Amino acid sequence: MKINTKAVHSGDRKKPGPYVPVTTPIYAASAYSYASMEQLDRIFGQEESGPCYARYDTPTAGALEELVAALENGPGAQSCASGMAALHLAIMAALADRPKSIVAANAMYGATVGMLMNILEPSGVEVAFADACDIAAFRAAVETARPGCILVESISNPLLRVPALDTIAQIAREAGAALVVDNTFATPLILRPLELGAHFSVHSLTKYLAGHGDVMGGAVVADEGHLPIVRGLSRTLGPVLGPFEGYLTMRGIKTFPLRMERQCANACRIASWLAAHPKVERVFFVGDPSHPDAASIRRLFPPNLFGAIVSFEVKDAGREEIFRFMDALRLVVRATSLGDVHTMMLYPPMSSHREISPKHRERMGIRDNLVRLSVGIEAPEDVIADLEQALG
Numbered sequence: 001m002k003i004n005t006k007a008v009h010s011g012d013r014k015k016p017g018p019y020v021p022v023t024t025p026i027y028a029a030s031a032y033s034y035a036s037m038e039q040l041d042r043i044f045g046q047e048e049s050g051p052c053y054a055r056y057d058t059p060t061a062g063a064l065e066e067l068v069a070a071l072e073n074g075p076g077a078q079s080c081a082s083g084m085a086a087l088h089l090a091i092m093a094a095l096a097d098r099p100k101s102i103v104a105a106n107a108m109y110g111a112t113v114g115m116l117m118n119i120l121e122p123s124g125v126e127v128a129f130a131d132a133c134d135i136a137a138f139r140a141a142v143e144t145a146r147p148g149c150i151l152v153e154s155i156s157n158p159l160l161r162v163p164a165l166d167t168i169a170q171i172a173r174e175a176g177a178a179l180v181v182d183n184t185f186a187t188p189l190i191l192r193p194l195e196l197g198a199h200f201s202v203h204s205l206t207k208y209l210a211g212h213g214d215v216m217g218g219a220v221v222a223d224e225g226h227l228p229i230v231r232g233l234s235r236t237l238g239p240v241l242g243p244f245e246g247y248l249t250m251r252g253i254k255t256f257p258l259r260m261e262r263q264c265a266n267a268c269r270i271a272s273w274l275a276a277h278p279k280v281e282r283v284f285f286v287g288d289p290s291h292p293d294a295a296s297i298r299r300l301f302p303p304n305l306f307g308a309i310v311s312f313e314v315k316d317a318g319r320e321e322i323f324r325f326m327d328a329l330r331l332v333v334r335a336t337s338l339g340d341v342h343t344m345m346l347y348p349p350m351s352s353h354r355e356i357s358p359k360h361r362e363r364m365g366i367r368d369n370l371v372r373l374s375v376g377i378e379a380p381e382d383v384i385a386d387l388e389q390a391l392g
């Protein structure tokens with residue numbers, strides 16, 4: 001089935017019975033009873049499938065996991081309470097029986113860098129950063145570190161770099177490392193990392209998949225070999241997604257391909273407009289024909305789907321001018337997060353990359369005049385009119 005069909009049907013109507021709810025309800029129970037102790041024993045022992053305790057599994061989360069795995073063409077998924085919990089789970093599973101060492105892309109979400117430097121490194125995991133878009137440098141870093149895990153974003157936050165995932169998967173295989181890809185910005189409509197050789201594809205469900213700004217969640221899609229490790233870690237550690245959030249996320253995903261197509265089209269239009277604006281210094285957009293990673297984008301991306309984030313630098317602006325510009329917005333929402341139906345703008349040094357020191361941010365290329373626009377499904381001319389008046 002095509003992704004739009006899967007988005008509407010996968011995971012639902014699995015429970016046999018005299019009647020079948022057309023969509024998966026919220027199963028709010030924390031534990032489940034069965035007809036006999038014999039059967040409950042089989043369920044606990046995982047010889048028979050079925051929920052027994054909500055930390056292990058719930059029918060709502062189970063249906064969502066089936067849905068997310070279907071979108072990614074993966075064998076299964078584990079849902080989590082946030083994207084960060086999902087990333088942590090994937091990294092733990094990747095390192096479970098490998099050297100405790102990670103080579104990560106140097107362009108990534110601030111909290112991910114924070115987790116690597118402030119939590120994993122002090123706990124004994126070796127962490128090295130390298131430019132994932134410079135294949136020779138990245139390969140050299142992997143050969144030096146011999147890591148157990150390689151971590152990259154399929155479209156980086158916030159400067160929208162696109163590593164050659166197929167080549168990086170090859171480098172990971174040669175090094176015996178597991179490749180974890182944060183696919184939040186690209187979404188499975190654009191890229192499905194497991195098809196390119198990754199071992200894990202991770203999502204902040206909070207973003208495009210749920211899509212309405214009303215839910216927090218994450219998911220790890222893992223290959224056959226790693227799925228039982230992910231599930232085992234999750235059963236014990238319990239970073240699980242609640243049934244209410246699972247329900248909202250499934251509801252959101254039904255329109256995800258439609259929303260995403262529209263958001264990508266709107267982003268193209270807004271990026272072109274920004275590029276011609278005299279107060280805009282530089283525009284970062286995956287659909288820009290002169291993008292530094294154009295070769296990977298041409299090879300890996302479907303036509304005309306470049307994601308829906310546009311970052312840009314405002315000419316001669318610092319923090320004060322950016323605050324003034326953003327305070328003047330009337331339609332575009334000043335908020336962190338991305339991927340919602342409404343267009344929103346964030347100032348990375350204040351939010352997504354706040355945990356990173358100014359020096360490190362500068363090395364990452366994140367300047368004080370950069371803003372990140374997550375384009376929604378509104379009429380693009382209304383968003384453009386708002387940007388115009390606020391830049392004015």
Ligand SMILES: Cc1ncc(COP(=O)(O)O)c(C=O)c1O
Nearest residue numbers: 082083084109157184204206217
């Ligand atoms: C690329 C990326 N990955 C992961 C996350 C973390 O997701 P969550 O906020 O759901 O934990 C974010 C959050 O902004 C993100 O931008």
